[in-house]
Amino acid sequence: DIISTGLMLVFIIPFFIFIVLLTQMIGAEINDEKSTKSMEIIISNVPPKYHFISKILSSSLFVLIQGALVFIYGVIAILSRSVIGSLLGSGAVSSDVSGFIKETYDLIKASGVIDLLIQGLPFIVLLFVLNILAYAILAGVLASMTTNIEDYQQLQTPIMIIMMIGYYVAMMASVFDGSVFVKIVSYTPMLSALVAPVIYMLGQTTLIELIISNVTCLAVVYLL
Numbered sequence: 098d099i100i101s102t103g104l105m106l107v108f109i110i111p112f113f114i115f116i117v118l119l120t121q122m123i124g125a126e127i128n129d130e131k132s133t134k135s136m137e138i139i140i141s142n143v144p145p146k147y148h149f150i151s152k153i154l155s156s157s158l159f160v161l162i163q164g165a166l167v168f169i170y171g172v173i174a175i176l177s178r179s180v181i182g183s184l185l186g187s188g189a190v191s192s193d194v195s196g197f198i199k200e201t202y203d204l205i206k207a208s209g210v211i212d213l214l215i216q217g218l219p220f221i222v223l224l225f226v227l228n229i230l231a232y233a234i235l236a237g238v239l240a241s242m243t244t245n246i247e248d249y250q251q252l253q254t255p256i257m258i259i260m261m262i263g264y265y266v267a268m269m270a271s272v273f274d275g276s277v278f279v280k281i282v283s284y285t286p287m288l289s290a291l292v293a294p295v296i297y298m299l300g301q302t303t304l305i306e307l308i309i310s311n312v313t314c315l316a317v318v319y320l321l
Contacts, residue, residue: 109267109291111167112225113260115160119229120236120256123156124249127240149241153233160229210298220307221294227314228290232256234321235287263291275301284310286317 130136139148235256243249266273266282270292273279280302283293289310297307 107168108221108225108294109264111164112228112290113264115164116229116232116260117257118163119156119160119233120253122159123152123233123236124240124243124253125246126152126156127237128243128246128249131244149237153230153237157226157229157233161226213298213300217294217297217304217307220304220311221297224293224307224311224314225290227311227318228287230318231287231314231321234318238321259287260291263288267291267295270295270301271299273301280306284313286314289314 127136130139236253239252239256240249243252263282266279266288270279273296275296279292279296282288283296283302283306293302293307293310296302297304
């Protein structure tokens, strides 16, 4: 329960929020360029393919940097909470928080999850990046099919449904207990970033299966 809750708070929920931000941003930018006729000027000077790639990469980098900053700010906030609590004399509360964090860390370390995280962290990060690219490319394709933001919002529905499926499967991953269904979902691009890290950290899948999730997502990004 601790592992599932921690992963949901640290990885899954921020990923969900940033994907929503990403799809909204790409759709708004592309439709704004169409409505102001700036798209015609851009494409007359830059090949459409390069413009599309630059749009996807810039938006994806923005989301990745925002995610890294949120994580860093969280670490700074926890450290500041402990230091300020000690300076203001609220040592009892501060020690309780520190004790809870230490107890939780010792429990997770004893379960072997830390070792799993160290082994799989590069592939988990890569999986997040690949899925962000997949969502960004799909959002760009959908936005290119519309002429205003209202039409784009209607086409966003499939993306939202996919994300909600992944979110709820990840939230209930411990209930599935390594079933074939949850493993198939973890291999599925655009769902894998939400599900694969959770079931891997729960010990329901292996590092090889995490790598397979990366390979399938990379293939879909190339196809898109």
